[in-house]
Amino acid sequence: MEIASDCSVALPLKGTERTLQLQLFPMPAEERKPEETREVVPPFWRNVSQREWDDWRWQLRHRITTYEQLKDILDLVPEEIEGIKHSKGRLALAVTPYFASLMDPSNPNCPIRRQAIPRIEENHISKSDMVDPCGEDRDSPVPGLVHRYPDRVLLLVTDQCAVYCRYCTRRRLVGTNERSITQGNFEEVLKYLKTHRKVRDVLLSGGDPLLLENERLEEILSRLRVIPHIEILRIGTRAPVTLPQRITGGLVRMLKKYHPLMMSIHFTHPKEITETVKRACGDLADGGIPLGSQTVLLKGINDKPYVMKKLVQELLKIRVRPYYIYQCDLAMGTEHFRTSIATGIQIIEKLRGHTTGYAVPTYVVDAPGGGGKIPVDPVYVISRGKGKVVLRNYEGKTFEYPEPNIIEFKRARSIGEEKVASKKVSA
Ligand code: SF4
Numbered sequence: 001m002e003i004a005s006d007c008s009v010a011l012p013l014k015g016t017e018r019t020l021q022l023q024l025f026p027m028p029a030e031e032r033k034p035e036e037t038r039e040v041v042p043p044f045w046r047n048v049s050q051r052e053w054d055d056w057r058w059q060l061r062h063r064i065t066t067y068e069q070l071k072d073i074l075d076l077v078p079e080e081i082e083g084i085k086h087s088k089g090r091l092a093l094a095v096t097p098y099f100a101s102l103m104d105p106s107n108p109n110c111p112i113r114r115q116a117i118p119r120i121e122e123n124h125i126s127k128s129d130m131v132d133p134c135g136e137d138r139d140s141p142v143p144g145l146v147h148r149y150p151d152r153v154l155l156l157v158t159d160q161c162a163v164y165c166r167y168c169t170r171r172r173l174v175g176t177n178e179r180s181i182t183q184g185n186f187e188e189v190l191k192y193l194k195t196h197r198k199v200r201d202v203l204l205s206g207g208d209p210l211l212l213e214n215e216r217l218e219e220i221l222s223r224l225r226v227i228p229h230i231e232i233l234r235i236g237t238r239a240p241v242t243l244p245q246r247i248t249g250g251l252v253r254m255l256k257k258y259h260p261l262m263m264s265i266h267f268t269h270p271k272e273i274t275e276t277v278k279r280a281c282g283d284l285a286d287g288g289i290p291l292g293s294q295t296v297l298l299k300g301i302n303d304k305p306y307v308m309k310k311l312v313q314e315l316l317k318i319r320v321r322p323y324y325i326y327q328c329d330l331a332m333g334t335e336h337f338r339t340s341i342a343t344g345i346q347i348i349e350k351l352r353g354h355t356t357g358y359a360v361p362t363y364v365v366d367a368p369g370g371g372g373k374i375p376v377d378p379v380y381v382i383s384r385g386k387g388k389v390v391l392r393n394y395e396g397k398t399f400e401y402p403e404p405n406i407i408e409f410k411r412a413r414s415i416g417e418e419k420v421a422s423k424k425v426s427a
Helices: 056-061 078-086 111-116 183-195 214-225 249-256 275-286 305-317 341-351 406-426
Strands: 008-012 019-023 152-156 201-205 232-237 261-266 291-296 321-326 362-367 372-375 381-385 388-392 398-402
Touching: 183 214, 201 214, 214 232, 214 249, 249 275, 275 291, 291 305, 305 321, 305 341, 321 341, 341 362
Parallel strands: 152 201, 201 232, 232 261, 261 291, 291 321, 321 362
Antiparallel strands: 008 019, 362 372, 381 388, 388 398
16 A cells, blocks of 8 residues: 555555545645646537537537536536526526536536536525625616726626626626617716716626627727727626637737727636636737736635635736735625635735735725725734834744834924025025
């Protein structure tokens, strides 16, 4: 019997060719490795041609939306079967074949599976759950538009997504009709934006704006671009992760016309970074689009520092700058996904100083009820005394920083000014 380097042993199972893997001692968290990326087309789709598989419209048309389809692809556990049954009339079930191909068919705790397959826990509504946890409806002057911060707005252009994330904060809106903003609404939005000259930044979101056809998306971007005070256009999307086939040459060529245009991509786990996703992000980056990531902190999915560290490091390698980690919002039926805020702080503590600064995102809590994003950081300022600040570094060592002596500086300056004045008088 040989003990492997990860402290496990493989015991042959009598009468079979299989082995039983036993972990002798748990490995320290830092040495553990998150699940590896696997991009294998499941047997269910073996007859599909490569051309079809690479076509984003084929992927959308063949989304898995029922228990009957799903049971042929995954070994569903009772918690999932019940969850799927109860998801009717709530947040819809939809998974692209591509995203389903990343799921471990026999492990219900697979991080990709946990994000997209409904579970019975969604039926539990805690007393903190809210229909509109970020208070967006309250800050909506025109349907489809959220105007909370002084110089930027959020424009919800569709309620459709390629995959419906079970923790979605906009579950009250997404997936209900799978429709884009109506022309009438869009005209109202444009009228509002033209008369609000302080707005210099429009973030297109939804749903997922990249689920619109190029022509419709271009119409929206071009009409926003001609408003003189709108400086920046941004797109919030998860398509490069759940439907990377959507990033076509035609899309990138169209987006390039509307620079400065940025993209925030919703990544959750390192397992999502497949060869196809790398190609998609590479094409967007080559199109001159600055890419940032947004990640929701999720219990049992990415709440371990070693998972988040792997994610942010892999993101930098594909030219996506880790931008935000969000504390999971108080959306209905999502308590089982929520971690404590201390968990998020601990993750930042394990990133800051331990890896490239570019890889360290800002951890934020979107204040319940509409207070906006509040950054939450580990405490690095130990104390502030007269003339000095005591700081702590990433290793826990403390250092003193002497503050400039403002009073002496002012006194020295006024003496200097007096001398110049007296010279002028004597002259
Ligand atoms: S992609 Fe975004 S909007 Fe769509 S379901 Fe997921 S979290 Fe919600």
